[in-house]
Amino acid sequence: MNDIVDQKIGRDGKIRTLVVDDHQVVLDGFVARLQLEACIDVVATASNGLEALEAVGVHHPDVVLMDISMPIMTGLEAAEQIKQQYPQVKVLILTMHDNREYIMKVMQAGAVGYMLKDISADKLVQAIKTVHQGSTYFCESVTQTLFTQPISDPVNSKVNPLSRREDVILKLVAQGNSSKKIAKALEISYRTVETHRQNIKHKLDLHSTAELTKYAMQKGLL
Missing domain, CATH: 1.10.10.10 (Winged helix-like DNA-binding domain superfamily/Winged helix DNA-binding domain)
Structure with missing residues (x-):
């Protein structure tokens, strides 16, 4: 299990953020960038969905920035659990998957944002601020995917609700x-x-x- 790093500094007004990714280099990159923001406090990191769920219970973040494809428990499964157990926590998905099926599943799981990993650092910070304030955030390419890919007929097609x-x-x-x-x-x-x-x-x-x-x-x- 990846060591969970508690970096709480106890300052009011900061957005407590948990960063989750199974690639250590990517994880370190996100943390390094977010630590430059005065309004964001990276309170913990995790390398899979199960660790993320445990970290939420320990560190009580405001926002969870999480990948989808991870071992042991996926980001999608973790998002569902976090939504059920900690409904006040905002889950923001950051992934390489750009297709309607993934996006819809993430929304159904209770995540409030979806971004691709090629997003700029400034927009990543903006996304965290946006979901923390109670709004949803979808990057431009994700929004385009939602509106350009065909939508299945809900009457004649049955979507599998299971992961x-x-x-x-x-x-x-x-x-x-x-x-x-x-x-x-x-x-x-x-x-x-x-x-x-x-x-x-x-x-x-x-x-x-x-x-x-x-x-x-x-x-x-x-």
Whole structure:
């Protein structure tokens, strides 16, 4: 696990920010740039979604600046958990993925901003300030993607509400595996598996393993 660096200096008026990325060079670059801003306090860093979730509970940031594609727990999964457990925290996604599917999933997960990693440093700072003030922030290229790519017909198409990790866990549950076995197979904690199972039930409005198994069969996961 990446060491969580607490850099709190206790000054009022600063935007407490958690920076999350699994590439150390990228992470260091973001932190170095944000530390130049008098209004921003980088209180912690993390290298995956699970660490990010833990760091939020410890350091209570105002804004989480986070990548999507990370090991153990993705930024999308972490955003969902942060939204549920710490609704006052603003999640701002910074990623290389520029397609409508990712953007829509991020919005559904509760993130309030989406930017590409080629964004300028000044706009990155502006984005953090904007979401901290209660607004949303999408960089120009993301906005263009949202308005130029075709939108699926919501009546004739059913969007899978589950993340890829949740699909995997649903399949394993439907195959009769216990949470303990799933945790061992995926090399994640038992608690994380249980959280995913509860999220899956909530998203699908299902209440038992039998119902989950039936759903998995209907979706062709078995």
